[in-house]
Amino acid sequence: MFRTMPKIVQLTAYSGLAVVVGLSSAWYMVDRGSRLTTARSGPWSVWYRAGNPDADPYTRAHFARQGRLPVTTTSALYYTANRDDEGDRLTSECDYSIEGKPLDAAWWSIAAYRSSGRLIPNKASRYAFSNRDVARGADGRFSIVLSAEPSPGNWLPTIDSDQFQIMLRIYGPRSSRDASGERRTDAQLPSIKRISCS
Amino acid sequence: MKISWYAVTLALLVAGIIHIIAVLGIPQIAPRNAWTRLTTLADVNTLVVLPQPSPAQLILHMMAPDMRYAICRFDLTRGPVRISTRIPDELWTIAFYDSSGTNFYTISGGDIKREKIEIIVSTQSNALLDDETSALIDSEDSLVVNSPNDLGLVMIRAPLAGSSYADRTERALHRASCGRILPGAQVAR
Numbered sequence: 028m029f030r031t032m033p034k035i036v037q038l039t040a041y042s043g044l045a046v047v048v049g050l051s052s053a054w055y056m057v058d059r060g061s062r063l064t065t066a067r068s069g070p071w072s073v074w075y076r077a078g079n080p081d082a083d084p085y086t087r088a089h090f091a092r093q094g095r096l097p098v099t100t101t102s103a104l105y106y107t108a109n110r111d112d113e114g115d116r117l118t119s120e121c122d123y124s125i126e127g128k129p130l131d132a133a134w135w136s137i138a139a140y141r142s143s144g145r146l147i148p149n150k151a152s153r154y155a156f157s158n159r160d161v162a163r164g165a166d167g168r169f170s171i172v173l174s175a176e177p178s179p180g181n182w183l184p185t186i187d188s189d190q191f192q193i194m195l196r197i198y199g200p201r202s203s204r205d206a207s208g209e210r211r212t213d214a215q216l217p218s219i220k221r222i223s224c225s
Numbered sequence: 226m227k228i229s230w231y232a233v234t235l236a237l238l239v240a241g242i243i244h245i246i247a248v249l250g251i252p253q254i255a256p257r258n259a260w261t262r263l264t265t266l267a268d269v270n271t272l273v274v275l276p277q278p279s280p281a282q283l284i285l286h287m288m289a290p291d292m293r294y295a296i297c298r299f300d301l302t303r304g305p306v307r308i309s310t311r312i313p314d315e316l317w318t319i320a321f322y323d324s325s326g327t328n329f330y331t332i333s334g335g336d337i338k339r340e341k342i343e344i345i346v347s348t349q350s351n352a353l354l355d356d357e358t359s360a361l362i363d364s365e366d367s368l369v370v371n372s373p374n375d376l377g378l379v380m381i382r383a384p385l386a387g388s389s390y391a392d393r394t395e396r397a398l399h400r401a402s403c404g405r406i407l408p409g410a411q412v413a414r
Contacts, residue, residue: 037229041236048236049243057248078320078328084248091252091326093286094259096380098320099331133335134316134384136291144287148280154290159387196289198316198384199335 057088064089070108070219071195075100093144104200109142109192111219117192119185121224122174125193127217129167133199134158137171137217141188149184156181172222193219252325259285260298260324263378269300272308272403274395293394295381297403302375305347310401312337313394316384319344324376332368343367345406348375379403 056064064085066075074089076082078097090097097105109117117123125137138155139147146154156171161181163169172178173193175186185191195216262284267273274295278288288294299306308319315334319342322328332342345367381401383394 037232041232042239044233045236045239046243048240050247052240053244053247057251078331080327080329082327087325087327088248088251088255091255091259094255094262094326095286096259096320096322096326096378097328098318098382099328102318102320102331102333134386136289136384138287138290140287145283146278146280146290154278154280157291157385157387159385160291194287194289198318199333 056085057092060085060089068106068216070110070112070114071106071216072108073104073106077105078103102198104197106195106197106216107192108195108219109190111221113221115221116190117173117185117219118190119175119188122172122176122178122222124220124222125171125173125183125217126220127169128215129163129169130158130197130215131201132158132197133201135195135197137161137183137193137195139173139183139185139188140192140194142190142192147185147188147191149186151177151182151184153182153184156183169217174222175225252327259322259326260376260378263296263298266296267298269298269376270306270404272297272401274398277391277395289384291385291388293383293385293391293398295383295398295401296378298376298378299346299372299403300376301346301348301372303405305345305406306403307343307345307406308379308401308403309341309343310381311341311397312339313397314383314386316386318382319379320382321346321370321372321379322377323372323374324378329373329377330370344379345369346372346377346379348372 060072060074064074064076064083065072074086076086077090078099080099097103111117111123134157136155136157141147161169161171169181171181171183173183173185175184177184266275266284272295274293275284276282277293278290297308310319312334317334319332320328321330347369349371381398383398385391385394
């Protein structure tokens with residue numbers, strides 16, 4: 028009996044190792060993505076085969092787990108960011124400014140969500156800005172302020188949301204019509220600058 | 226305990242198998258799978274306009290607050306299904322998914338270049354429509370889409386051209402339809 032114990036312990040340890048390594052690596056690659064599935068540009072990350080009929084199993088699993096139904100990348104691109112340009116987590120304790128040039132697309136929209144993927148409640152009922160309703164300068168550049176306190180101009184409230192994330196949807200991305208296109212769109216992505224923290 | 230490299234290699238091999246099974250299995254078993262959420266909203270072969278995304282009500286994860294959505298879960302076991310809608314804006318997108326959420330076909334308003342469209346969804350097995358069904362299809366505006374499975378869903382996305390467009394966009398979505406092609410039925414105009 029005692030002679031067999033170490034073998035049982037060993038078997039348990041190796042089985043545990045297999046389960047932990049197998050599941051945690053699967054979780055990481057499905058939740059966060061890897062170089063195989065996502066492209067990063069500054070704070071933005073995009074699953075570049077999202078919604079494609081030939082999407083890899085990681086991309087399929089990522090969107091199935093979230094319960095999202097993305098359209099193909101030739102029709103729309105979904106960029107998400109949960110960090111600012113400096114790499115710090117976005118939090119409602121700080122104010123941010125999203126600044127960018129006009130994006131070459133039929134429609135684009137920037138929305139803020141809680142980490143859980145829900146919209147952030149606010150009295151102004153303002154959850155997003157699109158190219159149709161964002162106020163822009165004469166040169167076409169725009170600046171959206173994310174803050175808990177009201178701000179003049181394009182204000183996207185981030186009240187009591189603790190950590191939050193931003194999604195930039197680009198519909199009809201004109202520069203992504205060809206296979207390698209998404210990299211060219213990257214150059215136009217807006218920056219996320221931290222203004223101040225309370 | 227002495228480390229056996231043979232056992233470690235074997236454990237990593239098993240870890241690899243577990244990794245593959247987990248990744249491939251997620252779309253089938255994911256509890257938050259879009260299909261599962263949408264089954265409670267409406268019957269199959271019926272088009273529903275989803276409520277406006279808000280903090281209190283968000284049917285799917287990270288839906289766009291400045292977009293309006295309509296969905297129809299289709300079941301092709303008893304024959305093809307027809308989706309017909311007007312396309313008031315070239316920003317509209319019609320996307321087809323299988324029941325695991327894989328997008329197998331997408332068409333955008335810009336590609337359609339017509340005011341209205343009729344899409345017939347069928348499986349390979351009922352791709353060859355019988356004469357009676359064919360007679361009911363308005364061929365000029367229609368498009369046939371082959372679905373890989375009997376079950377799937379179609380989602381019409383209507384990005385708002387501005388917040389003042391919300392009402393008229395919702396009304397346009399309510400006018401869209403989805404249903405089985407029934408012999409003797411009138412072609413939707």
